[in-house]
Structure formats: C-alpha cells, structure tokens
Amino acid sequence: MAVPAAKQRLSVPFDYDKYLRPGKLPHIWCPGCGHGIVLKSLLRAIDKIGWEKDNLCMVSGIGCSSRTTGYVDCNTVHSLHGRAFAFATGIKFSKPELNTIVISGDGDAMAIGGNHFIHLCRRNIDITVLVYSNAIYGMTGGQYSPTTPAGSYATTSRYGNIEPPFDPCEMAKAAGATFVARSTAYHTKELEKILLQALEHKGTSVVDIIDSCPIYYGRMNKFKSASHMMNGLEKDGTITVAQAAKLTPEEIGGRQLRGILHQAERPEYCENYDNIIVKQATATKGA
Amino acid sequence: MAVPAAKQRLSVPFDYDKYLRPGKLPHIWCPGCGHGIVLKSLLRAIDKIGWEKDNLCMVSGIGCSSRTTGYVDCNTVHSLHGRAFAFATGIKFSKPELNTIVISGDGDAMAIGGNHFIHLCRRNIDITVLVYSNAIYGMTGGQYSPTTPAGSYATTSRYGNIEPPFDPCEMAKAAGATFVARSTAYHTKELEKILLQALEHKGTSVVDIIDSCPIYYGRMNKFKSASHMMNGLEKDGTITVAQAAKLTPEEIGGRQLRGILHQAERPEYCENYDNIIVKQATATKGA
Amino acid sequence: MGGRYEIRFSGSGGQGMILAGIVMAEAASIFGDKNAVQSQSYGPESRGGASKAEVIISSDPIDYPKATAIDCMLALTQQACSKYYKDIKDDGMLIIDSDEVKEVPTGAFKIISLPILETARKDLGKIIVANIISLGVMTELTGIVSNEAMENAVLSRVPKPFLELNKKALQKGFSMAREQK
Amino acid sequence: MGGRYEIRFSGSGGQGMILAGIVMAEAASIFGDKNAVQSQSYGPESRGGASKAEVIISSDPIDYPKATAIDCMLALTQQACSKYYKDIKDDGMLIIDSDEVKEVPTGAFKIISLPILETARKDLGKIIVANIISLGVMTELTGIVSNEAMENAVLSRVPKPFLELNKKALQKGFSMAREQK
Amino acid sequence: MPNSKKKLLQGNEACVEGALYAGCDFFGGYPITPSTEIAEILSVRLPQRGGKFIQMEDEIASLGAVIGAALAGRKALTATSGPGFSLKQECLGYACIAEVPCVIINVMRGGPSTGYPTGPSQSDIMQAKWGTHGDHPAVALTPASVQEILTETVRAFNLSEKYRTPVIVLYDEIIGHMREPITIPEPGELEVINRAKPECAKEDYLPYDENYLVAPLAPFGEGYRYHVTGLNHKADGFPVNDSEIIRENNERIMRKIDENIEDIEKNEEVFLDDAEIGIFTVGSTARSARFAVNALRKEGIKAGLLRPLTIWPFPDKAVKKMADQVKFIVVPELNLGQMIGEVQRVGNGACEVLGINRVDGESIHPTQIIDLIKKHK
C-alpha cells in the first residue's frame, strides 16, 4: 500500500480548522480511536462538495462516534441514543435546503436505532448516514454490538460472542436506501471519495465505515496497537468490490466488501411530498 | 384456480374447535377480514406438525391481527404494540422446548416493531413469525402502514401515499432470518403448506401473508367487497416463485412473489447459547 | 337540569348512529339556536358491537356532556336496546326498530316501535339511510328541533349525489312518526 | 469524625488509580480489621481526563462515603493535583509525582514529591505498576494499614504471571517512602 | 339558517383548529386511539398550507422528528395517548433540557398499559409531570370543552415558544371525542406568540445564554451555527463537567417556569368567592363538578369550583387560598387519586380533602359529587 511519493505530494496540508469549532480539540476520543480519522475524511469530502457551513446540519445519536457533532462548526445536534435518524428526518423534512448528515455508531444505528435507520432508508429522504462501525459499544465500555463478529470478545461476551452480526449495508439496501457503500478509516482517501459520492447522491445514502476501538475491542481481542488493529481489520479484513469480482467466494473468505455496494434512483421523500401532496392538495382545494 | 373436486374431496371438515378456546367466537374481526382465514391455515399447519397445545406458545403485539392470540387455546400473550418479538425472545430463550409463534401485523412488525423484528431474525432464534400484511393499520381505523403501496389511500394519506413500502421478506432476509416465505389468505392451502414448512424450520422463519382489510383499505381503495379485494390483491397481485421464473420482469410487473423466498442453515440462538456458552463456562470454571 | 333534553341513538357499529347524533346536535346548535353536546361510546375495538351516541340539548350552557336521565332513546338493535335503555326517564320515550328489537324492555316510559330498517331497505332501497329515517322520527316525535333545522342539518352533511335520497329518507321519518302521534 | 482516615488517589484515566483505591480498601477491611469505603469519580465520558479514587478508613461504621477532609492525597498528574488538592486537611499530606507535578500547590499540608512514574518506567520497566508503587508509598507514609496487609491485598488482586513484578513494585514504594521519613 | 361562525366540532378537530391557528406547520405522529383524528385531519390540512405532515414509525420517532423540526424553525406538534405518551418520555426530557419548543397532545384513555383504549381517563396527570427521568420543568394544560381545546392548544404553542419548553395538552377521551358548537376565532382575535430570535452578531450567539432566563432560539440554517445536546451543557450548548454550571443550568430550566407561574397559570373559578365547600378538578370531571355546584347552590349549599386550565405548574396559590377558606375540598378524578395528592400537599392540613375516583371507563356523574358533598357537609 505504499503510495508513490511524487504523485501524492501536496503543497499544503488540508486545513481542517476551517470546519472545526475553535478550542474544542483535543477531542474526547482515546488514543488511536478511528473516529477522528473518519471525521477528517468527512471534512475533506464536505470541502470538496463545497457546502456552506450555514447550510450544513449534522445530527448524531449517543456514543463515542456520536460525539463527532460537537466538533464540526455547523448546525449540530447530539440527540438521543438511536434517535438521530428521527431528529434528522424532522430537520430535513422541515428545511430540505439544509444539507443533512447523520453520524452514528454501530450500536446507535444497528441496535437501539435500528428501526429509525431502516425507516429513514425506506423513505429515501435526502440524508447521508455515516455508521462508524467499530463492532463495539465504545462509550459504555466495550459491550458487544449487533455488528460484533461471532466469537469475538467483549465485556458482555467473555466467552466469545454467540450473536450473528448484521451487515449494515444489506440492511440499508433491503430497507430502500439508494446509495450504499462501505469503506474503512484505514482507507482514508478512498473513504473521502466514497463520502463525497454519498453526499452528492440525492436520496438516502448510507456509508458503513469500519473503524477501530483500540481501547475496548482492540484490547479484548488481542490487538497490540491501533495500527495493528487497522491492519488486521480494516486493511486485511476488507477487499474492494473490483478486487472481489476477480476472486472466488473462498478466496474472498470473511473479508468485507469495500466500495459502492448498491445504487438506485428513486424519488426523494421531500420532493415527493412537495410534488405530489402539495399539488394534489391545491387541486383538491380548487375542485 | 378452480380445484379439481375429486382430488380435494375431504370426508370431514377440519375441526378447528380443537385449537380454539371455547366460547370466544364470533371473533372481533370485521366481515370479510382476512385475519380469520389466515388463522385457519395456521391451525391446520399446527395440527399437521402435531404440536401439543401445552407446548405451544403464541405471542402477538397490538392490532387486529394481534388479537389472534386470544382465540387459540395454548399459552398466549397479547403483548404491546411492536414488542411481541421481544416478549417471544424472552419466552423462547427461557424455555426452548416451547414451540413459539409470533403473530403480528404489518404495522406491528414493520412500523413500531421493526427493530425487534430484525433483531429476532438476526439472532435466528427458533421462532416462526407470521406477518398479517393488510397494508394498513386496521385497529386504529385505517392509517397507512410501512407496507401500504405508494399511491394508495388511507386516512392519513388522503392524497395518495407518498411513502415507498418495505418488503418484509427482503428485510427478514437481510436481517438474517433463515426461512423467508410469502403467501396470501386467498391461497389458503398453499399458505397452510408454507406455514407448516416454517414451523418445521429450525431457526427464525418469517412468513409474510398478504391479507385484506375490506373495511378500511378496501373501502378507501375502491374495492367493492372482500372477495373483490382478495381477487385483486391476493390472487392477481401475486405470482409463485416457480411461475415467475418463467417470466420476464416486465411480465411479472408489480406482482409480489409467493413461495419460499429464502432458506439457509445457520446455528440457532438457543442452541448456540447452550453449546458455546455453557461449555465454555464449565471450561472456565474448571480452569 | 332546566331545559336539558337528553337524546340517545343506539345500534350496532356500522349503522351511522354517531352521525345521527352529530346531525341532531347540529340541527339544535348550528341550524337552531340552542346549545348541544354530542358524545358517543364504543367498545375497546373502536368498531363492531353495540354503539351509542348521545346528544344533550339545552338553552343553557351544558356542563355534564353525558346522559343523566334520557328523554328519548332510539335503538336499532336488540343488543343496543338491552344494554342502554336503563337510563330512560319515567316520562321519557323509547323508539325501537320493530323487526330487530323483539325483547321490548318494560318501564314507565313510552315505547314506539317502527320498522325503520325495513323501511330503509324496502322503501328507500338503501339500508344505510336508516339513521336519517331515525332522525326524522326523532325530530317529529320529540319536537326538540324544528323539522326545518333538521332538514338543513341533514342536507349540509350529505354529499350532493345523495341529497335526494336523504331528503326522502328524512321525510319518510317525519311521516312514519306523524302516524304514531 | 473519630477514627475516620481519608485517602485520595488521583491521576489520569489509565493510571490505575481506582485499582489503587480498591486495593487500599481491601488492605484495610479484608486483610485488616477496619471498615473501609472506596468510591471514585470520573467525567461524563467515563474515561480520560482527571480521575480520582477515594478511600475512607475507620474503626467505626462509615456513613459519608466521600472525602470531607483528606488526610493523605496522591497525585500522579498535574491536572489531577490542581483539580483535587483543595480538600486536603491542614495537617494532611500530599504525595506528588516529582516529574509530572511541577506546579506544586501551597497549603498547610505536608508535601512529598517522589519520582513514582519514572521509577515504574525505569526501575521496573512497566509504567503500569506506578499505582502499585503508589500504594507502597501511601502505606509506608500513612501507616493506616500494615505493610503485610497491603502486600496480601496486592497479591490477591494480581494475576499469577505478574506476582513478582508487583511485589517488587510494592517494595519499591515502601522503600522510596521510607527514605522520605 | 346556520350561524356561519359556529361549527359543531369534535374535541380532536378543535385541537387541529387551535394548532393551525397558532401557526403549527409540522406534525409528526403515530396513530393511537383516541387521539388519531388529530393526525388524520392534519394529514389533509397541513399540506394545503405548505405545512409538513409525517407519520413516523413510532411515537419515539414522532417526538424526535418534532424536536428536529422545531430546531429547524417550525412550530411542531405531536399527538398521542397513554402507551404512546409513555414512549415519548425520553424525548420529552430531551426537549426540556435542550429547551426546544414543541407541543404534545395526550388524549387520555384508560390505563395502565393497553388498558381500555376507547375509555376515558385522567390517569396520566402525574405522568405529565414525572414521566421522564431527571428533574425537568413541566407545563401541562387541561381544557374542559371543545372550545377550550382550541384556545388551550393555541396557548400551549404560545407558552412553548415563549419559554422554549415542551408543553403538554392533556384531555380525556370524553372531551376529545365529544362535539360542541364552537366559534373559530378570527385571525388576530387570539394572541399568537412566536419564539424570540437572536439579535446579536452571529458569532456571538449563545443558545443558552445565561444572561437570559430564556435565551432566543435561532432556527437552523440562518447562520447561527450552534450545538444542541441532551447532556448538561453550558451557555454555548457544549457538554460540560463543571458542577457549578450543571447546577445553574438545571436550576434555570426549572426557574424559567417557576418564576413565570403567573403568566402560565390559568384557572376558572365557579362560585368560589363565598364557597364553604371546594371542588378541585379538570377536564370532563370539571363539567360534572360545574353541574354539581350549580345544583348544590340551588339547594343553598355553598359549593365552589376551582378548575385549573394549567395543571402543571400546579396552582399552589389558588389551592392554598381555597383550602384556607373552605371546610373541605372534593377532588373528583378519572383515576385512583393523582391530583388529590397535590391538593393535600398544598393544602397542608388547612382542610380535609376527599377524593372521588373512577377507573371503569365511565365518567364521574354529577350526583356522585353532589351526594358526597351532602353526606360530608
């Protein structure tokens, strides 16, 4: 994965401060936590798409991941555990001109928030959802989550997790999201690109982002360091859709697919409301 | 769909009373409501599989469909709206020897109960779920549900529903259910057969059953009678997997597939718990 | 309870008794110059079973919205009649459907038995207008609202295509009742 | 507050100050014959930032479980020291890490500065045992529990492979403190 | 000929009229008997005027969406009944601490649990104050007629906007489903309050500025970028760990209500001036009580009624005054004793307090009140 230096050379590093609230760093995340890496990719994607901060709204639930909203200098809501999807629906539907992003964790989105997550996808409301998937409840100290791999250790699965995990991308797709993708914190430039596409997409876009909780998941599952974890789970544990296309299922093994996994065109919810209902209502009135 | 008389001839009609609580009929369902037809298919399937009533447990949520549990002479719980899946999980996990069935409506399972529904499927706990899918909230008087087709009329979508529907089978499959099927109240013998297979299946089985609410959905969507609705939605609106295999997508059109849509083998939750945890625990203790 | 007049319409779920109550209340309070409160009750299923609608009419403000002593009750089914007749005043009146209510309750009140459902079905061809006939009967027999106010109230609630049918039903009610007087 | 002896361990999230508090309480109440209550507090993140653990030791039953006037406090970081030193009694004692705590608070209490973290890193090769060294220091300086009780308490909490390391760390703490006396 | 300004409306219909009059332009809800009509009617009416209607997947999401909508600047409403009200409690606490204006209608039915869905009750009154965890301000209004449902819904929006706090409107199924002729007020006839918007420079905006008891609330998307959280926070909205600030913030959200109790309180008094016997109640039972008072007065018995239209904050002063004046107070309620505890607390022994309770799905009959008073007199 070494990057040819000449090609990548940038004269000036990206200025994250433009999008960060002054005086809030260092953030609360533990040393080596992947959440910060994800946030940086997101900020670069936002910069690329050129959204004004005044018209940007970020909504999160509760969890380490959900603390993201506190750092970004825009309209931010740190809502309730699992409910960011509902809060965001209210905001976006009220003001469709607000570019709206939901930040969630695997626990927030797939455990307590599962229902709101799938209903957001079903409505295909124009919101981009980031799931920071570290396969653990970080904030509460390392219990297994609905994405923790079977057999893994957590503070509530000391004998190895017996629960089969969800695939958030499969769920999003089945529920009706029209853009579904996966990347990792390790693949930071790829992630940026995918996030940009997700932001550009009209309708519900979901990006499942594998990142690492070295403090709980890492320690309990014998990863020696954050980078050891990133190598193991994010780099070696995943494969791009393009690469996978050339391999047999056996060769792919347990690796998770990266890239855009599903894309479709369907009417967007707010537009639907405006087009169909308001028109009909006017018609009804006139009649 | 006329049935050759000679073949079908039965000397004695099925004795439903064996499974019904005495003195509870007539039931509360409206004239022509499909829920009664579904219940009959279920009782015949239970009879075929030969489960003892003492070892049978049926759990429902809240809704017209969920009233089913009141009529069946076994261990029954009419729980809370959307929560039957959680109640049933507690029961089954506590006493795996109880054959456990969840009865739910499209609102109960796919709206408020969506999260519990998908988590039940994920765990692959050995429970059979029946979703009585009438595309409406019957009990509360006809509001649209997450399975109401776009464009349909309901008391909260007087201008035509703008919300895209869920496909409960897709959701169940994505979530991890290991037996997923669909049938209709109209196809009462087929339904019985599918239900029997669902009951026989080890792991979470989900059967999406299209049935009719002539009182609300029917009236608001200009169906002249219960049978008119059954013909339109259940008979003409669906097609078997086998039939569909011979047709192009265009020929299939908007028709929903009937039959077994997904089947897989995966460890069952209660067995997992017993095998893995208890063993490990003993090992740990011995160490 | 000066000036308080209490009416109850009862029948089964789909018979439009609640609409009858609403129209009666509108006849009194919107198309007439009295106060009116209409209320209803139904079983936990919110449909099916016996249902009742009550209207309190008074020249004074109406506090208690439910029946205390009924001046006039109408029952289209046996179940409704048996369940609800007990609150009728001694000098009150009970109007029953002559085909449906076979076990006629006993009491000091006056009982009037009329083939309301049969008339709806046979004479008007639509069972659905039984409630409008009921309103005609009730208006004529109680005199608590004027026939004109009632007609206005009915017509304001009915969709155009059914105006004639309902007008006829109401008149039928008036005349059926007149014959009873 | 007869017989009540109040101890506070403070440092940053990962330094094992809570474990130190627990071991101190066990030394007093399980391996000694006193009563003890151990409590802690941390920020809303339940990790990171300054953390403190308190132990109240007494021959009497202990009602109020939090510090009222601290007899001895230990601080491994500047942040913890500055945030928590205020409750130390006039005749109390403050033990600080000599490398980490540069802004030494002023007060009537006695201040003892020791290179606890450096000792852990250099002499014992494991920064993680700084809390055990701290326990040794605290035991020796306060005398509130016996060295033997403390050793038993430490050893009962430590997994087998680390017994020796921790024994050494504790002894190091004892000896560092003895030199201060 | 019809009185064109009068309309015979159902309680729930009047609620819709009140909401629209107050400028409600967002509804998020989930159907439940006996509140469903509110959603059904708004699903038709809101789009006609550019408002937004959304049926959410459950009651939690409904209030979540309402809070989101309110932050985006809308006047947002949800409506529910018992089980749904229980589910909304977590979000309700969020609206309290984050100081988000919104209105919640609870049409009370028989409980507990699924209970008696079509039967009336007044058994969520204490829940309206104590239902969510943690100390929080509670404002709850209790209309007793169809007309009042309209006016109190307007007042609910006004109080909510003025004090940046969720306001609950509680009425029982009887009031919700009964019909009365009412007059829909002309525009301008009733006061309509809109939330204060910040006037400071955008950089200086503090959503929880401690210089205000109630700081102005900027709608999202107008350049005042800020943070909202359910954690204890400081003036700028960011989570805080400082006990002084936590205390101040927790106390302020209570104080903004307590210190404005006179603005929020509203009572009807019937023959209370010279009353020797007091009745305290709300909603449909207050109508029974008014009936009873009138009947008793005719017999020369000096009964009087104190009927709060604001049940929370509790009308301590008015109750205390009544307790000091009368021989005893009767508290009829469609529950097993809720408001009576508050009357006892406030009465503080000044007079006897007697309850009349009913939980069988029927209303309290005026004669129950009359008989008790005559017997006890």
Add this chain to the structure above:
Amino acid sequence: MPNSKKKLLQGNEACVEGALYAGCDFFGGYPITPSTEIAEILSVRLPQRGGKFIQMEDEIASLGAVIGAALAGRKALTATSGPGFSLKQECLGYACIAEVPCVIINVMRGGPSTGYPTGPSQSDIMQAKWGTHGDHPAVALTPASVQEILTETVRAFNLSEKYRTPVIVLYDEIIGHMREPITIPEPGELEVINRAKPECAKEDYLPYDENYLVAPLAPFGEGYRYHVTGLNHKADGFPVNDSEIIRENNERIMRKIDENIEDIEKNEEVFLDDAEIGIFTVGSTARSARFAVNALRKEGIKAGLLRPLTIWPFPDKAVKKMADQVKFIVVPELNLGQMIGEVQRVGNGACEVLGINRVDGESIHPTQIIDLIKKHK
C-alpha cells in the same frame, strides 16, 4: 489474613450477588452508565449456573424479554439508568396490569435526558411511581449501602414473586459504584420467596382469579394454558368491556400493594425516638444524614433520621408519626425536590418541611445538613 466471608464489592456487584442469591436465572438488558456492570457480571455468572443472559437491542426489548421470561417461569431481571428507565415505562405498565413478577434496577444518574451520565442523582424517584401512564401499583426499594443493595435486591425478587408485580430497585451512582466490605449470606440465611403455583385442576385455572388478591401464576408450558394481555381483562385473562370488571381489576392491582403495606414497608430509624428534628431521605444522602445526626447528637441537638428502604409505597404512617413529633423535617435529596412533596402531603401541616437539594453531580455533604439544622433550629 483475610476475613474469608467478607468481600470488598462494588454496589453493582452486590446487586448481582443479591439477584443470584434470590434465584435470578434470567437477565435481559442494554448497557448504560452507571448500571452496566450488572449486565457485564451477569453475562459471565449466569451461564455458569444454567441461567440465561441476553443483551437485547434496546431497553424496551430488554424489559419485554424479561416479562416473557417471567411468564416462562423465570426470575427475571433488567438493569438500567435514566434514559433507559424512561424507555422501559411502557413495558413496566404492562408488567403491572398483567401482574408479571420481575425486577428492574435503576442506578440513578444525573438528568434530565442524557444529562450527566457519570454523576449521581436521586431524580427518578417520582418517576418510579408515576412514569408509566395509567394508575398502577408501584413498589420501589432504596438501599443505601453495598450490603443493602444485596439484601434489597433479594427482597425485590421476593416482593415481586409474592405480589406478582414489577419491583424497582433505585440507588444512586454513588452507592452503585462505591465499594464496601460485605458478607455474602449463606444459603438459607435470607428468605427467598418463589411465586405461588396453581394447585387447581388445569382446566379450572384462572390467572386473575378474583378469589385471590394475588392469584397463583402458572409458568408457560406446564399445562395451564391461559391468556395474558395488557388490556383490561377478567379473571380468565381475556379482554373485557364491562365497567364493573374493569374497575375491580384496576383497583385490585392497587389494593394488593396497599393492603400489604406493612409487609412491604421497611424503614431504618436513627435516634428517632426522642428526636425534635427529623430528617427524611434515602440512598447516599441518607449516609450523609446519618453522619449529620451523629454529629448533631454529639452537640446535644436532638436530630433523628427516618430512612425508608421501601420508598414506594410511601411510608405514610412513619412520616406522619415523625411529622407529629418533630419541630421540622429536613429532606435532603439529589434532585430539585421530589420526596419532599410526599413528606409535605403526608405531614399535612403538622410541621415545617425543608429541602436540601443538589443537582450538580456532587453528593450532599453532611455539613450542608448540619448547617441547615443549626440555622433553622
């Protein structure tokens, strides 16, 4: 050498010991600070003894699963804190009306909403009584030490099994997270109650037999086939529409608690006999109060403490007695005034009642109590 019977345990660890002692064999929960340790430890301990542990998808499902497990015959537990307790309210009402025994631990943290997750509070006390809609019985226990968390958890299971009702154990984060040496009782040392099972013929079984105040509960799968619903129901468990039965059933579930208040009530009294000044409080603040009483007595001030271990049903009699005896009562609480309202209600004017309140994440210091008493004396 160690005292082998004594162990230094955290409050939450003691809760687990208590639950296991009582025979708890099912836990369904969802992690939340500061209650999470209970789930974590039970996930290890339960499987070791054939018990079932399940981490559900949220708090609603947790209590739902617990109710299901209880119907299947298990002694089932869930544990949570503020936000989770709010979410459990709907299921709690179900357990009340369907009369399903189960135990709910609420380790109280700062509220409202997400509030102050790691800070202690006592601000869910009123919610424990009024949090769910509809009238319902409330039984809530308030231990104040690690040892008591163990014994009160056992008592919670006992009361729950005996009265077929959910029992709540409320303790603040201080008690939950502090460690004290405790003794784990030997088997047989504490009473353990198991639910009564029916003895009648299987066909005759009525799960809500009105001939009992608390009918025996048959576990599913043992041949007693019956129906359970959250709707108002009759003796056989089926929904009912008859107002007489609805009333009787709603009143009975309250009565089974009210009539057994002496069995359920439990108070500690410290120097109350001759007290001239009373203190009323629970949990960690009761420890501050005990400290204060001892200190005051040393100065010759006759203070006394009434500390309920059963806060719901409220110890009316004991409070009344104290109110009649003392000059004033101080009610310290880690909230903005909850129990104080009850003390006032019951005291009924017999003496003055003063609050000490703290909502900043810190405990109430004994000197706060001492100073107030000295000043007010």
Add this chain to the structure above:
Amino acid sequence: MAEAEKKLPRIEIDAVRCKGCSICVDFCPTKVLIMKGTIVAVDNLAACTRCQLCDLRCPDFAIRVFD
C-alpha cells in the same frame, strides 16, 4: 359407489358466527351458496362438489361441508 356419489353433502352454517361477508358465495366454484339478508344460505346443494373452498376461505369459522 354410484350410490354414495349421489348422496348430497351436508352444509352447516353457523348463523351466530357468519358475518355475511359473502366470500364463500363469491368463491364457490359451482354457485351453491347465496346471501340471504346478512348471512349465507345454501341455494343449490346438488351442485356442491365438497371442494371445501367455502370452509377454507370463510374468515369466521362459520361454514362447514360434511360428506
């Protein structure tokens, strides 16, 4: 055999349970049944093939066909 074949089936209708939805009438392949007021009635028993479809689709457990 021919004898047995001629034996007419017995159709039992439970008047209390039947809600008159007319599903059995509409789906009877041989038009055996008709609506009579609000409940179903047998109109042409001879045509009955004993196919049981009326029973299978009756939502109300109200109609049964015996050999």
Add this chain to the structure above:
Amino acid sequence: MAEAEKKLPRIEIDAVRCKGCSICVDFCPTKVLIMKGTIVAVDNLAACTRCQLCDLRCPDFAIRVFD
C-alpha cells in the same frame, strides 16, 4: 527544480493534541517518525516523501506536513 527537491519538508506536531497512538509512526512508509515518550517526534526528516499519510491517518488532527 533540483534545488527545490532538496528543500526539506516541515513537519508540525501539535503536542497538545497528539495522544501518542503511534499510528503515524507505524504507517509512515519511510520511517520518518518515532515515538518519544507519549508523543510523536520526527526522527529522519530527510526520508520524508511528503506523502501525507501521517496526517491523513492521525485521528487527532495533530500532525501536518508542509512542503
């Protein structure tokens, strides 16, 4: 150009933000960085290719590489 090529990059490390996770160290392709106590330090500036990987993967906004 040869001149410019030789100019060394400037690596800025924010000591307050850096939490010493060593991600930048472990992933630097040319081993420019090392851990020094609990924060990162530059060890071999000359080897730096300005690839920015250290910045991209630093979770703490703590390291920046200027031309």
